[in-house]
Amino acid sequence: MEDIDVDGVDNIMYASNFEDADEELRSMRQIVDFERIQLDAGLRYSAIEIREAIAKMNAREECESGQQEQDIPAPEPTRMNAVDASTDIVLFQKLAMEKYTISSDDPKVFNMRYNVKWQDILSLQKFSLEANLTEALGNSLLEMISEMTVRNGLSHIPLPESWRTIPKAVGRKLKSSAVVSSLTSDDVSHRIDLFSS
């Protein structure tokens, strides 16, 4: 049997002149080996049916001759035995446990710069929220506390000089988000050491 151009068979169906198409189909039927493509030569088949039968025949013969491409095997599990499990999450959990179990009186962690006490900052911020203090009134309050301290001969109370720094101090983060996003397990263990020291 001659090689049959499958696309050519399809083109017969889309020919503008149907009579020519029928004629070409008839000529195609003359060269097709119906026994080989396992169709009944006595029946009238459309071009599509002939095309499908030829495609099946080609696939069948390639399979029999061993020319068919082998299926790509499914990928093996990617885990390598030599790789140990990561401990990042456990280190994060250790850091979280440290953070949540620190006493609020711990001066190592909660004292701020210039010996300003964390509790004083929180008390002042809470009062400002309840009294709806403006920044100017807050500065006046800080000046008044300083005057009263000096007037009574008491030692200096470490407080911020400007009221503006108090909300900033309350919102101060233990670690910046930029650091967190690039945190590695070594960094975490280093931070845990810093916390416990």
Next chain:
Amino acid sequence: MELTLPDQFFGTTDSNGNPLRSISAVYMDIRERLAEALLFDVDPKDFHAQPIKDDIVNLDDGTQSRVYRKFVSGRYFEQLSDGIKQFDKDGIALCLIFGLDETTLNKTRSRTGSPFIMFVANATGESFRPIFLGYAPLIMPYPDEVLHEILTRRGCKFVDHRTWIIDTVKRQAVLRYIELVIEPLYQYEQCGVDVKIGTGSNQKQYRAYIHVSGFSSDTKQSDQFGGTCHNSKYCKCRICMELNMSRFCSANYPVHEV
């Protein structure tokens, strides 16, 4: 994080000559959120490392059938666990479900962003709760009318073309955001990661292999990202043409395995 509007479409300045505002969003480190949630929010008795296979019911015709009441009783979790057991007999599957919803965890319905949340699918009962990860950029820095005006000024005359550009920019911004949030978990793909569940004497430790096993979203977000829509019972998924999009359902009615 900040994403700029693509300059090949929108240019670099607005109609007043000012630099274009960028798309802004915030997110937290997913490793830290996952670590704290597993430690403090998940009760060890509610955490299932292995599939639950005992949800068997007797049907009227005398046969037995399994009922998928929870994710950990489902066939997908079984297949994952079996696959992991082939190369690590001590490993477990830690399945995460991500969600993006304007109303969840958004009491004030802020228009600046929608919460991006995560669930640990292994947890059941009260331990199955949303874990906040950040605010996704669902809202553009300009209203759609302004974006259309910018595109028109740059010579984009057709409405369909402009709409396609704006929708694509929105979708890519959110997809990029989701990728950025989940990216830190990629490094555990080959080796797994040690996790501790709960605190105190009941604390358990596992070697977990993390799988993203679900994504929950509203109609609007599903339509925007996945091309799916489920407004009514007559509306099919555009991808699979399935009427019932919640084939795995644990909310009100169980899905029987026939």
